[in-house]
Amino acid sequence: MSQDNILSVDHLAMRFGGVVAVNDLSFTAERRKITALIGPNGAGKTTVFNCITGFYKPTSGAMRLTHDDGRNIQLERLNDFRISKQAKVARTFQNIRLFPGMTALENLMVAQHNALMRASGLTFLGLIGAPSWRAAEKHAIDQATRWLDRIGLLERADDAAGNLPYGDQRRLEIARAMCTEPALLCLDEPAAGLNARESAGLSELLLSIRGDHGTSILLIEHDMSVVMEISDHIVVMDYGVKIAEGAPKDISDNPRVIAAYLGADEEEAIAVMEGGT
Amino acid sequence: MTAPVPAPTLVSRAPGVAFIFKKALISALVALVLFSLMIGVRTEAGPTGQLIYWTRFDDLAAMVATVFGGSIVVELLRQWWGPVGTVRIVPPAAQDALVVARRAIAPVLLIFTFLVPVIFYDQRYILDLGILVLTYVMLGWGLNVVVGLAGLLDLGYVAFYAVGAYSYALLSTNFGLSFWVCLPLAGILAAFWGVLLGFPVLRLRGDYLAIVTLAFGEIIRLVIINWQSLTGGPNGVSGIPRPTFFGIPLIAGDNGLAAKLGIEYSPTHRIVFLFYLILALALLTNWVTIRLRRLPIGRAWEALREDEVACRALGINTTTTKLTAFATGAMFGGFAGAFFATRQGFISPESFTFQESALVLAIVVLGGMGSQLGVALAALTMIGGFELFRGFDQYRMLVFGVAMVLLMIWRPRGLIGHRAPTVFLERSQAISSELTSEGRG
Numbered sequence: 191m192s193q194d195n196i197l198s199v200d201h202l203a204m205r206f207g208g209v210v211a212v213n214d215l216s217f218t219a220e221r222r223k224i225t226a227l228i229g230p231n232g233a234g235k236t237t238v239f240n241c242i243t244g245f246y247k248p249t250s251g252a253m254r255l256t257h258d259d260g261r262n263i264q265l266e267r268l269n270d271f272r273i274s275k276q277a278k279v280a281r282t283f284q285n286i287r288l289f290p291g292m293t294a295l296e297n298l299m300v301a302q303h304n305a306l307m308r309a310s311g312l313t314f315l316g317l318i319g320a321p322s323w324r325a326a327e328k329h330a331i332d333q334a335t336r337w338l339d340r341i342g343l344l345e346r347a348d349d350a351a352g353n354l355p356y357g358d359q360r361r362l363e364i365a366r367a368m369c370t371e372p373a374l375l376c377l378d379e380p381a382a383g384l385n386a387r388e389s390a391g392l393s394e395l396l397l398s399i400r401g402d403h404g405t406s407i408l409l410i411e412h413d414m415s416v417v418m419e420i421s422d423h424i425v426v427m428d429y430g431v432k433i434a435e436g437a438p439k440d441i442s443d444n445p446r447v448i449a450a451y452l453g454a455d456e457e458e459a460i461a462v463m464e465g466g467t
Numbered sequence: 468m469t470a471p472v473p474a475p476t477l478v479s480r481a482p483g484v485a486f487i488f489k490k491a492l493i494s495a496l497v498a499l500v501l502f503s504l505m506i507g508v509r510t511e512a513g514p515t516g517q518l519i520y521w522t523r524f525d526d527l528a529a530m531v532a533t534v535f536g537g538s539i540v541v542e543l544l545r546q547w548w549g550p551v552g553t554v555r556i557v558p559p560a561a562q563d564a565l566v567v568a569r570r571a572i573a574p575v576l577l578i579f580t581f582l583v584p585v586i587f588y589d590q591r592y593i594l595d596l597g598i599l600v601l602t603y604v605m606l607g608w609g610l611n612v613v614v615g616l617a618g619l620l621d622l623g624y625v626a627f628y629a630v631g632a633y634s635y636a637l638l639s640t641n642f643g644l645s646f647w648v649c650l651p652l653a654g655i656l657a658a659f660w661g662v663l664l665g666f667p668v669l670r671l672r673g674d675y676l677a678i679v680t681l682a683f684g685e686i687i688r689l690v691i692i693n694w695q696s697l698t699g700g701p702n703g704v705s706g707i708p709r710p711t712f713f714g715i716p717l718i719a720g721d722n723g724l725a726a727k728l729g730i731e732y733s734p735t736h737r738i739v740f741l742f743y744l745i746l747a748l749a750l751l752t753n754w755v756t757i758r759l760r761r762l763p764i765g766r767a768w769e770a771l772r773e774d775e776v777a778c779r780a781l782g783i784n785t786t787t788t789k790l791t792a793f794a795t796g797a798m799f800g801g802f803a804g805a806f807f808a809t810r811q812g813f814i815s816p817e818s819f820t821f822q823e824s825a826l827v828l829a830i831v832v833l834g835g836m837g838s839q840l841g842v843a844l845a846a847l848t849m850i851g852g853f854e855l856f857r858g859f860d861q862y863r864m865l866v867f868g869v870a871m872v873l874l875m876i877w878r879p880r881g882l883i884g885h886r887a888p889t890v891f892l893e894r895s896q897a898i899s900s901e902l903t904s905e906g907r908g
Contacts, residue, residue: 243780274782281780289773291903292766293888299763300770303783306763313791316762317755335892347892352902370781 195256196221196374196406197242202251204237204430211237213430215251219374219423221258224400224407226417228441229427230451235410236284238427239378241266242408243281244273255279257373275304280372282363284379284410290352294343294362297351298334301369306330337365341395357388361395368399374406375399381413389413393420418442426450483546491538498534502527573840580746584739594738598745598810600850602803605749607830607842609799612756614828615837616765617792618772618905620677623664623684624827627657627797629691629819631804636704636814637697646710650805657801658794660687665793669786684824692816703815709737710744710809741810748806752799753839759795761889768792769837769889773904833874835881836905844882848874 197219204212212234219225227235240246242253242265253265255277263277273279289297299306309326310316316323338344341361346354351362360380367375380396381389393416399405411417417424417438424441426434428450434441441447507527510520580601587593606628613621634653638644644652664683668676691698698704709717715724717737725732759765767788770778778785808814830849834841852870856863878884880900888895 245776245779271779271782271784274780275784283777283780287774287777287780289770289777291773291886291898291900292769293891293898295890295892296766296769296888299890300766300778300783301781303763303767303770303781310762310764313759313762313764317758331890331892344892348888348894348896350898350902366781 194221195219197408198254198256199238199242200252200254202238202241202253203249204234204241204246205249210430212241212248215427215430215432217425217432217435219406219408221256221406222400222404223422224396224409224420226409226411226421226424227427228411228414228417228424229433233427233450234430235427236378237430239281239376239408239410242273243279243376244268244270255374274370274372278371278373279376280367280370280374281376282360282367282378282380284382286356286359286363288351288359288363288366290350292351293348294338294351294354295331295334295347297362297366298337298369299330301366302330302333304370334369337369340398341365357384360384360388361392364395364399368403368405372405374408376408378410379412380409381411381416384413386415389416392416396420487539487542490542491535494538495531495535498531499527502530506530572844576840576843584742588735588739591735591738594735594742596851596854598738598742600847601742601745601749602807603827603830603846603850604843605745605752605803605806606800606827607834607846608749608752608756608839609796609803610827610831611796611834611837611839611842612759612768612799613792613796614831615842616756616760616772617768617789618836619668619789619792620673620680621793621796622677622681622821622824622828623687624680624796624800625819625821625823626664626684626687627661627800628804628807628823629687629816630657630660630797631801632808632814632819633691633698633704633804634801635805635808636707639708640704640706645714646708646805646809647713650802653805654798654801657804658798661793661795661797661800662790664797665790669789681821681824684819684821688816688819691819698816701816703813703817704808705813707808707812707814709812710740712740741806745803745806745810748802752802755795756839764788764791766889829871833871833881835878835883835885835900837886837903838881838883841881841883848882 195218198216199218200216202212202215203210215234215238217225217227227238229235237246241248244265247269248266251266255263255265257263257278265273265277265279268277274281289300292300306326307313310323311320335344335347338347341358341364343354343358343362343365346358351359354362360383364375364377364380367377377396381392384392396407396409397420400407409417409421421438424434424436424438425432426441426444426447433450434444434447436444507524508520508522510518513519580597583597584594587597606624609627610621610624613619613624631653634656635646635649638649638652639646664680668679671679692701694700711717712724715727716722717724717740719732720726723732725736756765760769767778767783768791770781770783771785771788771792775785778788807818811818826849830845831842833849834843834845853863853867856866856870859866874882884900885897886900886903887897
């Protein structure tokens with residue numbers, strides 16, 4: 191069972207001066223499953239993400255990533271770009287961080303930087319236009335084209351990313367993260383700002399990423415319809431600690447979770463739940 | 468506005484008269500305060516060292532009146548051209564012609580540059596100016612890698628120019644190495660110093676980066692001045708060998724190139740040779756930069772300019788990416804420096820002041836950050852324009868400054884205000900600079 195976890199977070203803690211953002215958090219994410227991390231605003235979800243993806247160095251605790259071949263990587267020992275390059279963890283951002291002045295296609299090409307860098311012989315083979323480099327470049331363009339097709343942006347491949355509508359930018363950011371060929375994809379509120387139809391499309395996309403690529407997904411989301419529809423496992427956080435964990439069905443009836451969201455005590459929450467749903 | 472003016476416009480323009488008048492009055496007042504001391508009173512040191520001054524109130528009055536009148540004219544023009552802020556001067560028909568002209572400008576400019584020594588063979592002044600412009604084109608293209616592509620604001624670029632120049636000067640005068648051996652060495656040494664500068668500034672961004680690079684440029688210059696035993700200090704290095712045509716010197720006499728080719732010797736040969744040499748070096752810089760932009764490293768530079776955090780999330784090593792940008796830019800600066808040394812035959816620290824860095828940076832910014840053609844046009848405008856205004860004598864800097872300000876109002880994102888994508892599926896469409904970032908270091 192433990193071998194089937196792609197990510198296990200053990201006793202993770204993150205303090206900023208006196209503020210405890212995450213305190214003694216432990217959870218696991220299963221391989222080829224979608225794990226959702228939910229909780230009210232300020233619960234510490236994004237901090238956990240930043241620890242996993244190397245943007246923060248955790249105060250204490252361990253995060254172990256296990257690859258398909260059984261290779262273990264301690265994420266807290268890697269920093270910044272190595273998390274993506276060596277551990278194969280990709281992420282998106284709560285506020286979209288595309289390269290706005292580059293085209294959609296270029297954004298996906300930048301994501302394949304490390305593979306292309308090797309193929310271009312650290313630039314020197316590429317500079318003289320070696321055939322092996324040309325083949326690699328074509329392969330990269332093909333891969334980018336496939337992703338653009340999948341997110342329905344093939345028509346707009348040559349448009350600046352900054353000119354795309356909001357929903358398209360969200361999908362493009364996910365495609366860009368996928369172009370790094372990650373083992374674990376971390377999505378920070380991918381449905382934020384999307385309308386109902388776009389959210390449904392997003393759910394479909396995420397399910398197909400999990401199904402077709404076997405990529406495990408870790409998700410922060412506030413849109414409960416998306417979370418409940420696609421998650422295999424849900425971890426609920428409040429004030430930096432885990433307050434519940436389980437399948438979507440169990441979570442939606444959990445009084446502590448509802449209390450956390452409504453800011454009420456448990457008995458009130460039960461009353462609301464029975465009256466409301 | 469040729470149609471009969473509708474009533475609402477009249478109403479909205481009625482308070483405009485008072486507004487225009489008020490604005491002109493304020494402008495005139497500001498001009499009066501500014502110019503009262505600058506123009507109104509002229510001071511000079513007398514023969515015995517005492518202060519003598521005389522007033523020029525008529526000039527001052529003329530200046531203030533000009534500002535007052537000019538302000539009214541400008542405001543009226545703005546109102547006639549529709550809403551404030553939108554400038555509709557170019558009709559759509561002319562715009563198509565402009566698109567064609569824009570396409571043709573680069574090849575035409577290139578062919579013309581190749582023909583300059585043929586057309587102006589007898590005009591030494593034009594040839595020298597051409598060499599100067601091309602040197603700045605090359606420096607601009609080199610700095611463009613750092614500032615335009617990678618978005619790292621570098622105010623000390625002249626340091627690499629100096630390293631290149633001194634590398635060639637010292638290697639050739641002390642060890643007798645030829646220009647063609649020293650050229651790559653100068654590039655490598657400059658690139659090395661580029662990396663050396665890169666390390667301490669890796670974590671700096673924006674303004675802080677600019678200040679440290681500025682200091683770096685000064686440090687190199689001060690070291691050159693004070694390390695007298697090596698660099699000759701303020702006296703510089705003289706007697707730097709002239710370039711040879713791959714070993715054959717360009718001199719009068721039996722060993723010279725002219726004698727070998729069986730033509731009559733002329734000093735212009737050397738100038739023409741230098742012209743084509745710097746043209747070749749500049750085109751090499753251009754070619755390499757264009758190639759690099761389409762390689763992963765070039766895309767990573769531009770991505771770094773757009774969003775460094777996103778780059779890290781995509782597994783791009785921002786450290787090596789920044790260092791390669793510094794090194795590549797510095798290398799081209801070093802090449803240009805070696806050329807400068809061989810052309811002048813004498814170099815001293817005075818040639819490598821902050822003013823040079825500022826000029827090259829101005830060329831890059833004015834050209835439109837990241838645009839190769841823009842940088843070439845800007846170098847031509849800045850260096851050529853500076854010569855063009857020589858006739859204005861003491862008002863040269865004033866006229867030049869006004870021209871720069873007007874140009875930046877007309878084209879706030881540089882002469883070429885868009886970026887061409889490095890790869891495309893169906894059509895390559897230019898991206899407006901409004902979308903691209905200037906980079907925060």
